[in-house]
Amino acid sequence: MHSGVQAIVTYPLAPLSSPAVPESIDLTVVIPTYNEADNLPAMAAALFALPFPRLQLLIVDDNSPDGTGHIADELAATYNPAAPAGRPRLVVIHRAGKGGLGTAYVTGMQRALAGGADYVLQMDADFSHSPRYIPQMLNVMLATNADVVIGSRYVPGGTLDEGWGPGRRLMSWWANLYSRAILGLRIRDMTAGFKLWQREALLGIGLESIRSNGYSFQVEMAYLCERLGYRLVEIPIHFEDRRIGQSKLDVPVKLESAWRTWQIRWRYRHLKRSPHVARRRDPVTN
Ligand SMILES: Nc1nc2c(ncn2[C@@H]2O[C@H](COP(=O)(O)OP(=O)(O)O)[C@@H](O)[C@H]2O)c(=O)[nH]1
């Protein structure tokens, strides 16, 4: 089957031959948070320092015990008065309790689409995904007309934090190999949580049908993208360890990912490349 996955190497931040990203680009950044009080203010500041005045930050907080939701509201009160009319810079969705990464993303992405975002970026709050890559991801998307650009640890030039011990590296490498092999995909970084989406790709995937909630959320999304024939481009990133706090994705989440991989394969066994995507990509034969 034809696959639209490409890996291109532009690290470190090599300039691409245009097109430049227009300042007016309509980008919504979705960040799920659970106990990220110490990271969120710096993350908001870093995002709003990017040269995109219409960038909107959408926080999905699950009533974090450390008060992240409250801090997010305070940040909204600080940043929103200077926002363009009708487009708040920071939107906070409060959920009642820890509902998992996947449902948080689905909620946030659906809100971003309802708000009219042309581009949606997903990332962690903890600086593992550096905001400095965002202009490059947008640039690559515009230059290649990719449907999805993945900030990838596992293409040439991609690197992991030096602090990652052999056990953690092995675990991450194994999770990728496992899901790639079972699902038969070409994407190198299956569990990447740093992804830029074109609006149409998110609409085409059908967020309402996503079942996975932990790491496998990333895998299910990547799977649907590749199988439906969307064009994915992976660009190498340096993946830093989270700045402050602890990972929220614990052993039960890892176990969920292991069995979900098989469920994804079974559930979508009849999935065909979307004719809509094929038409859009291949106008000559249609
Ligand atoms: N709203 C919400 N956010 C979550 C949940 N679990 C994790 N997150 C957030 O999702 C992002 C990824 O989680 P993280 O702990 O960094 O996972 P890791 O990078 O794989 O260790 C972070 O911004 C977390 O705060 C959850 O249940 N609900």
Ligand SMILES: [Mg+2]
């Ligand atoms: Mg993280």
